[in-house]
Amino acid sequence: MEKALTAVIAALLVLIMLGLGAWLGYLVGAKNAPVPEDTVPAAQQTQDDGSVIAARLPDPAPSPPPHQLPSRAKEERRVSVTVRPTVQPNPVAAADGTLHCECPPLTVDLSLVQVDGGRRVIASSPDGQVVRALDIPIDPAPLPPPSRPWAAGLSYGAHTDTVGAWVERDVSRIRLGLDVQQREGGDMDVRVRAGWVF
Numbered sequence: 001m002e003k004a005l006t007a008v009i010a011a012l013l014v015l016i017m018l019g020l021g022a023w024l025g026y027l028v029g030a031k032n033a034p035v036p037e038d039t040v041p042a043a044q045q046t047q048d049d050g051s052v053i054a055a056r057l058p059d060p061a062p063s064p065p066p067h068q069l070p071s072r073a074k075e076e077r078r079v080s081v082t083v084r085p086t087v088q089p090n091p092v093a094a095a096d097g098t099l100h101c102e103c104p105p106l107t108v109d110l111s112l113v114q115v116d117g118g119r120r121v122i123a124s125s126p127d128g129q130v131v132r133a134l135d136i137p138i139d140p141a142p143l144p145p146p147s148r149p150w151a152a153g154l155s156y157g158a159h160t161d162t163v164g165a166w167v168e169r170d171v172s173r174i175r176l177g178l179d180v181q182q183r184e185g186g187d188m189d190v191r192v193r194a195g196w197v198f
Contacts, residue, residue: 025198054079066109067124073115082107160184173197 044055065075084105091099108130111122121135149171155164164181177193 022198054081065111065122066126067111067122069111069113069122070115070120073113073120075111075113076119077112079110079112080107081110155179155181157181168193170197 039056039058041058042056045053047053062078065078069075082105085103088101088103091101093099104127106125106127108123108125113120113122119137119141121133123130123133149169151168153166155166156162157164160183162182162184164179166177166179168175168177170176173196175193175195175197177195179191179193181189181191183189
């Protein structure tokens, strides 16, 4: 009876320790998690110098970009600006002798993409040809580290003097693993593991 009670207490202690470890891991992970950008809709604002803070309108299912993106590019942001020229061109005489001056607003579409370890801006216009485009990084934002979903290694049993090998793969929030361990008798034992990444 005492052995059974001791086993139950030991099992409860192990469960409590595992729960505490998972809770602490969650707290540490949540503390180091990046803060998401504020992307709530915001109205366009005109500043004192005439410049415009663009309206923000998040789109969870955006249409394809209006221009071709480089291969391996990941579009991060899409900007569209319509400009009315301040200076109008000189009037032109029509066939009937009347003068007219036409300079309609132009639309420029911009995409901020992440490609080849950096960010680039793609520009196009449905109303004309882009003849010059300039991107000046003022405060480069850090890029996320590259994904490394694989891990592999060797293991050693100090008590049994046996060796083994293992490989792991993260698939979203699931970690899958395969262990090949040598037993004391010399034969091999294969174990499959699955866990939750937090």
